[in-house]
Amino acid sequence: MSYIQNLEKNLSSTRKSLINHSLYSKLDSKQKLVEFMENHVFAVWDFMSLIKALQRNLTCIEVPWIPNKNRLAGRLVNEIVLAEESDVDLNGNPKSHFELYLESMIQIGASTKKIEDFIFKIKTLKSYNKSIENINISPVVKEFMDFTFNIINTNKNHVIASVFTFGREDLIPDMFIEIVKKLSINDEIKADHLIYYLERHIEIDADEHGPMALKMIEKLCGEDEIKWKEAEIASKKALEMRIKLWDYIENKIN
Numbered sequence: 476m477s478y479i480q481n482l483e484k485n486l487s488s489t490r491k492s493l494i495n496h497s498l499y500s501k502l503d504s505k506q507k508l509v510e511f512m513e514n515h516v517f518a519v520w521d522f523m524s525l526i527k528a529l530q531r532n533l534t535c536i537e538v539p540w541i542p543n544k545n546r547l548a549g550r551l552v553n554e555i556v557l558a559e560e561s562d563v564d565l566n567g568n569p570k571s572h573f574e575l576y577l578e579s580m581i582q583i584g585a586s587t588k589k590i591e592d593f594i595f596k597i598k599t600l601k602s603y604n605k606s607i608e609n610i611n612i613s614p615v616v617k618e619f620m621d622f623t624f625n626i627i628n629t630n631k632n633h634v635i636a637s638v639f640t641f642g643r644e645d646l647i648p649d650m651f652i653e654i655v656k657k658l659s660i661n662d663e664i665k666a667d668h669l670i671y672y673l674e675r676h677i678e679i680d681a682d683e684h685g686p687m688a689l690k691m692i693e694k695l696c697g698e699d700e701i702k703w704k705e706a707e708i709a710s711k712k713a714l715e716m717r718i719k720l721w722d723y724i725e726n727k728i729n
Contacts, residue, residue: 489714498725499651505664507728509585516590517616519576521623525639528627548694551687579669615723622716633695637706638713640688643680
């Protein structure tokens with residue numbers, strides 16, 4: 476068994492717990508879906524910081540430019556960034572996946588005020604730590620994002636890449652999309668933007684980003700067993716943090 480196969484095997488039980496989480500089946504009304512999205516949007520946002528940290532570390536974004544030794548990993552991360560940061564919306568207009576999610580929230584009737592206030596603080600204060608201390612959000616959501624930024628601050632590319640890889644939106648099961656479609660068909664919500672976001676994310680993750688991300692981990696860990704163990708520990712913790720976030724949202728909607 477290869478290193479990457481062993482990593483996937485060791486994470487499979489925790490991934491299964493997340494994909495089969497009881498939260499999904501309970502998102503059967505507009506009110507519950509709104510509650511979910513108003514909390515989940517912060518996870519959509521901090522996900523972008525993981526991939527941008529990898530781009531910063533594995534490519535050259537400085538001027539004057541110099542070649543970077545991480546050729547394969549650099550190419551993979553640039554391709555992933557292209558889709559995450561500059562995909563297209565339903566009308567063919569360039570949009571990041573975060574912006575697609577915001578459009579979905581607005582269409583459904585969820586409030587974007589907290590996340591937009593937070594983004595404004597980021598732009599103004601130029602600091603995650605200062606911004607997160609100046610916004611009124613759930614301690615569980617804050618803990619989730621703090622974990623992400625602690626991972627980024629390790630500056631260990633193999634760890635960041637692993638948390639990015641195993642925290643992608645392919646964790647959202649088909650069942651959730653079917654629930655959203657049913658609500659939309661019943662005219663309880665208008666959700667073509669959300670359905671597009673979910674299907675687009677799952678399509679890209681399965682066909683492109685998933686295989687690319689696994690290759691990136693293999694390249695960054697190499698034959699170093701310590702790196703593979705660090706990647707496993709961080710990835711498992713990332714999945715557990717997502718489960719904790721889902722538990723919190725489920726308790727709120729109950």
